[in-house]
Amino acid sequence: MSSVSIIGLGTMARTLAARALAGGNAVEVIGRDPAKTGEVAAALGATAGAVPTGDIVILAVPYAGAGPVVAQFGDALAGKIVIDIANPVTPDLKGLATPDGSSAAQEIAKAVPASTPVVKAFNTVFGHVLTPGRTLDVLLAGDDTRAKTSVSAFIKSLGLRPLDVGGLEMARWLEGTGLLMISLAGHGVGSFDFSLGIDLLG
Template sequence: MKITIFGKGNMGQAIGHNFELAGNTVTYVGSNDDIFSLGDLVIMAVPYPALADLADQYGDQLAGKVVVDITNPLNFETWDELVVPADSSAAQELQKRLPNSKVLKAFNTTFAATLQSGQVGGQQQTTVLVAGDDDDAKATFKEALKGSPLAVLDAGKLKRARELEATGFLQMTLAASEQIGWTGGFGVIK
């Protein structure tokens, strides 16, 4: 499968690494890169404020695509709140901007180090929680990661993205306050 990742930072590279291990072709797009075509699966590995501009700029090209939002929309000035409406999420706001795309929420409850190693705290398999309203899009996402060291669990409809973002926010604040390491985080035990 052809996958496009907007963002060449730690998260984009760690996510791409897993898709490549699973046998996919990954193209990375930076802010100054020209884009000629997008893959069927598009990962938004960018800071939350960049989502609106990308949606506006590439909305037509993203129509019909599975678009994965990985952002945690927290207030980076205060580290004290999420900046989306209380009854919404970054992913739901992105879906409103991209009504002809299939938006999923994933990767926001994992750190780059745990994605790169495939383990949380060096002990437990990294689990990627994915939320979205389109079951076929979630199946495509899961299939694209088959063969990587990651486990993928369906977290429900896109409205569950709010809880995923709150979980990601909590994990980030714990790491920023040095209560957990950036190689740690929350794990899922089946």
């Protein structure tokens, strides 16, 4: 099992923390407000932290907040695996807020220490559908094979199925898929109560 630091106190952070704990992982939660962080950690049965100590660090913050978080922790992220889960959508939900040809994950990879691999994952799964008992597909991308193996093992511990889509250059397409899912929720599906999965035929 993994030791995981989750930065953020929102719905996705709490849901991932709960599933990670249920899967036997050691979980640390980190937030800007120490008192609220302590309350969330106590409610979950996790540890409240101030600086990430886990082997895997999940950035469960909006894209706009990822850069400041990485700058804040700096060398404390060295040698760890960072998972970026953000969907960097524009306020009108019609595009991505990242530089042309790049992605949130690639921008984060430029900012973390050189020894810190970044993996894109979980952005194509809505937080509220991650309830226990549902085996959902989690698409992931990254350049470091060993990091992806570790993240895949972590995903499996959550009772989910990891599906590797390739190198980190694929992260922008995963983020585009996240935007597509948001648009589907507002149009063809009509709600956010769905998941994206892969069926093997034959």
